[in-house]
Amino acid sequence: MSERLRYYLPTLAVFVSGVVIWELAVRGLQIQRFLLPPPSDIAVALFTNRELLLQAGATTLLEAVGGFAIGLTAGLAVAFATARFALARGALMPFGIAANAIPIIAFAPIMNAWFGVTSPVSKMMIVAMLVFFPVMINTVRGLTSADAASLELMRSYAASEREILTRVRIPNALPYFFTAIKVGATLSLIGAIVGEYFGGATVALGRIIVESASFLRFAQAWSAIIVAAALGIGFYLIIIGIERIAMPWHASMRGQA
Amino acid sequence: MSDANAVVAIRELSKTFGNAGSETMALSGIDLVIQPGEFVSLIGPSGCGKSTLLRLIGDLTAPSSGSVLVNGKPAAEARLGREYGMVFQAPVLFDWRTIEANVALPLEIVDMPRSQRAGRVAEMLKLVELSDFARHHPWQLSGGMQQRAAIARALAFEPRLLLMDEPFGALDEMTRERMNAELLRIWEQTGITIVFVTHSIPEAVFLSSRIVVMSARPGRITRIIDVDLPRPRSDATRELDGYFSHVTEVRESLKAGHGTADGAVLGTPSEALP
Numbered sequence: 001m002s003e004r005l006r007y008y009l010p011t012l013a014v015f016v017s018g019v020v021i022w023e024l025a026v027r028g029l030q031i032q033r034f035l036l037p038p039p040s041d042i043a044v045a046l047f048t049n050r051e052l053l054l055q056a057g058a059t060t061l062l063e064a065v066g067g068f069a070i071g072l073t074a075g076l077a078v079a080f081a082t083a084r085f086a087l088a089r090g091a092l093m094p095f096g097i098a099a100n101a102i103p104i105i106a107f108a109p110i111m112n113a114w115f116g117v118t119s120p121v122s123k124m125m126i127v128a129m130l131v132f133f134p135v136m137i138n139t140v141r142g143l144t145s146a147d148a149a150s151l152e153l154m155r156s157y158a159a160s161e162r163e164i165l166t167r168v169r170i171p172n173a174l175p176y177f178f179t180a181i182k183v184g185a186t187l188s189l190i191g192a193i194v195g196e197y198f199g200g201a202t203v204a205l206g207r208i209i210v211e212s213a214s215f216l217r218f219a220q221a222w223s224a225i226i227v228a229a230a231l232g233i234g235f236y237l238i239i240i241g242i243e244r245i246a247m248p249w250h251a252s253m254r255g256q257a
Numbered sequence: 258m259s260d261a262n263a264v265v266a267i268r269e270l271s272k273t274f275g276n277a278g279s280e281t282m283a284l285s286g287i288d289l290v291i292q293p294g295e296f297v298s299l300i301g302p303s304g305c306g307k308s309t310l311l312r313l314i315g316d317l318t319a320p321s322s323g324s325v326l327v328n329g330k331p332a333a334e335a336r337l338g339r340e341y342g343m344v345f346q347a348p349v350l351f352d353w354r355t356i357e358a359n360v361a362l363p364l365e366i367v368d369m370p371r372s373q374r375a376g377r378v379a380e381m382l383k384l385v386e387l388s389d390f391a392r393h394h395p396w397q398l399s400g401g402m403q404q405r406a407a408i409a410r411a412l413a414f415e416p417r418l419l420l421m422d423e424p425f426g427a428l429d430e431m432t433r434e435r436m437n438a439e440l441l442r443i444w445e446q447t448g449i450t451i452v453f454v455t456h457s458i459p460e461a462v463f464l465s466s467r468i469v470v471m472s473a474r475p476g477r478i479t480r481i482i483d484v485d486l487p488r489p490r491s492d493a494t495r496e497l498d499g500y501f502s503h504v505t506e507v508r509e510s511l512k513a514g515h516g517t518a519d520g521a522v523l524g525t526p527s528e529a530l531p
Binding site for chain 2: 147149150152153154155156157158159163167168171174247249250251
């Protein structure tokens with residue numbers, strides 16, 4: 001335990017001194033408080049708005065997680081379908097890769113128009129689109145990149161396609177898949193919040209940030225950003241936890257058991 | 258010797274790679290009969306098709322003409338009947354499985370009941386002396402140990418035939434000699450028939466009852482040498498006069514084969530092709 005503490009100590013020290021320097025700099029250099037509020041002001045805003053922020057955080061998280069689930073399911077479904085059929089893969093993958101390269105977030109206002117500005121569904125759709133492409137592309141890569149010798153070994157056992165899928169292709173795809181959903185977890189909160197910038201339910205993190213900023217209540221805007229950051233980190237950590245359970249054998253996990 | 262109870266019977270076999278116009282003759286006019294309990298090495302220069310020949314026996318690739326019978330059946334049928342085990346140059350163990358789970362893989366595929374599986378796996382691990390590493394993952398083992406696990410896996414469903422494609426090629430010399438001795442012990446203990454691809458002359462002489470010498474372009478058998486060194490073989494075998502004379506004999510056969518190939522108009526070496 002003490003070893004663990006020693007491991008995190010430098011990180012903690014950097015964090016604390018960063019906050020202290022921020023506080024002192026804002027006060028000492030007399031930076032206008034509405035431009036960059038000191039951490040103490042943000043802490044006060046966090047506390048006074050705690051109920052609003054909690055409610056807003058719940059709304060935004062629901063949009064993010066809901067959209068993530070939709071994107072993940074669709075991404076996996078398409079990936080498994082195309083991984084099985086080389087022809088479909090050849091036809092679809094170029095579009096997937098192209099779509100992955102475009103700034104999907106630009107569609108946010110369109111989704112708001114399609115699914116209703118105030119409806120959480122419009123934000124979920126943005127998130128789903130953001131999550132879909134990395135999940136689909138990485139999973140296809142993982143499913144199709146099993147090495148030739150492994151496949152030949154299975155052939156020597158006269159294994160069925162199904163056995164090859166469950167015993168070779170899926171385990172082989174896990175590292176690719178987790179890379180995608182780690183990106184997806186981060187993207188899902190970005191998608192939900194940016195979606196809210198273009199309009200949405202009043203009590204949502206993106207709305208609070210936009211509206212506080214437009215009324216120059218920056219401490220309040222920052223407090224919402226802190227909540228969004230905490231949610232993002234939390235989501236990411238949950239995925240890492242699942243990853244450790246799902247593939248303790250992977251090179252990236254070794255020595256951590 | 259008749260083909261009737263031969264483990265492997267190859268007749269008039271040829272194999273070409275590539276499409277019409279840019280064909281490479283990988284193997285041509287191969288005739289080879291392997292009897293139960295033999296240890297046969299295939300040796301030759303790169304591109305002589307020795308690995309391709311092994312893969313044809315395992316039905317991992319199809320012949321262009323001729324026939325391959327394994328245990329009296331067409332090779333494809335024998336593969337579907339799981340009548341051989343295969344060991345590759347790389348161990349091809351799955352990182353997500355422990356050593357015992359890797360050895361159990363073929364047993365899962367042949368639907369052996371779980372209750373029998375554990376016993377068989379333990380037996381195989383004991384055979385290759387890896388019992389203490391059953392719960393380890395492949396990356397925790399040395400190269401030689403990984404290859405022993407691969408051998409245990411290949412033997413798990415007790416095939417009559419073991420196909421080995423340069424299994425010790427990636428190991429250092431010391432480990433290789435130890436693995437050779439291990440393999441002979443397993444061969445003697447199980448009475449299995451082994452077809453062994455190598456490009457090491459000492460390895461072929463030490464292990465084999467017969468050495469099939471091949472040459473390239475097109476891949477063909479140039480000589481078959483009987484190795485009548487006494488068994489059981491050990492480190493002392495490597496100091497016998499007969500051992501040296503066999504090494505010389507194989508080397509000269511390889512050289513003779515190489516000479517003819519050099520004079521020919523060459524295609525590309527085909528061994529690396531799928």
